[in-house]
Amino acid sequence: MSLDKPYTDVPGTTIFDADMSRMGYHLNQFCMSLMKAENRARFKANERAYLDEWPMSEEQKQAVLDRDLNRCIALGGNIYFLAKIGATDGKSFQQMAGSMTGMTEEQYRDMMVKGGRSPEGNRYTGEKK
């Protein structure tokens, strides 16, 4: 019997469930390692070499190097873990969240100040706006 996953038709949203977590285990644990200042320094000095210490897939490593957070999430990354990369880069949570929306930093900030993204048209994939 397959498990009930009613959350696969929410547009622009990946739910970090046990399956995603299994896929992203090493990616997320790499992110976790950046909680230590000495690891942040080593990562910044040579990102590729640091990533190669982790049994991550080549796709996951490339997504990190590209700072492509949407890709990281598709490959099992979770935003609270990925935020450690942002912290290493000196980025705020708002900058990170905005980077996944296709908007500029300013556009995203303006949208939030005006009340955020409306749920209208954003509840189901393929829903008419």
Add this chain to the structure above:
Amino acid sequence: MAKISASVFTSHVPAIGAALDLGKTGEDYWKPVFAGYDFAKQWEKEQKPDVVFLVFNDHATAFSLEMIPTFAIGTAAEYQPADEGWGPRPVPKVIGHPRLAAHIAQSVIQDDFDLTIVNKMDVDHGLTVPLSLIFGQVDAWPCPVIPFAVNVVQYPVPSGRRCFMLGKAIRKAIESYDEPLNVQIWGTGGMSHQLQGPRAGLINREWDNMFLDKLINDPEGLSKVPHIDYVREAGSEGIELVMWLIARGAMSDVNETKKGNAPTVRHRFYHVPASNTAVGHLILENN
């Protein structure tokens, strides 16, 4: 005997902690957020709780993917504010209440909730931002705190129903403790927000206010709302709101033993935005 006198609900947005720590509270962007907490600071000076039972979630800080406890109770003597990648927040260390925490663990586990017991844990913004908002910028927190961490990071997270029932078990535990303590229970996190993917930035005022209304008037009904509704309506990270049902379940009107009347709403506040998030705050006093 110990008593739960009130429940306090609040968002725990990390940017609020940063605004406090960097002295930005007077900026136009932040002023309306902090104004929403003036009442709570005054009210707490009168309430003088002996202990706060603080329901929050860890955000990949103390718990990595090595271990993911669904419900974890802190039984330690103290907890350090965590370094979340920007250095630890400059706030006082958190003093625990090991004796009451151990009593609650004993009681709640025997009531069929399989808690994880944690004797060493750094506490992140999920716990320290609410303390700053409700107690202000102080040299020492005015009372001991029992941290209670809920997994809302990896699905499936506990259901609203389960959280509500757990609140009842926590109430039973606290009210059977043999010291006359004034205990508050806080539920934190939310309100609507989504931090990931192309839908990041989602805010739903209507749903948030429905949630506040039902939390006050129909918590039983609210507890039956399935996860998918939180995700669709309040964003993927809006799921944190299930934690508010733990604190609500500990109020006297929804419990059979020493049943009380509906709580008094002492304060209600809602504001958009703080960074990516809708800020909600509620104070309910037991009757």
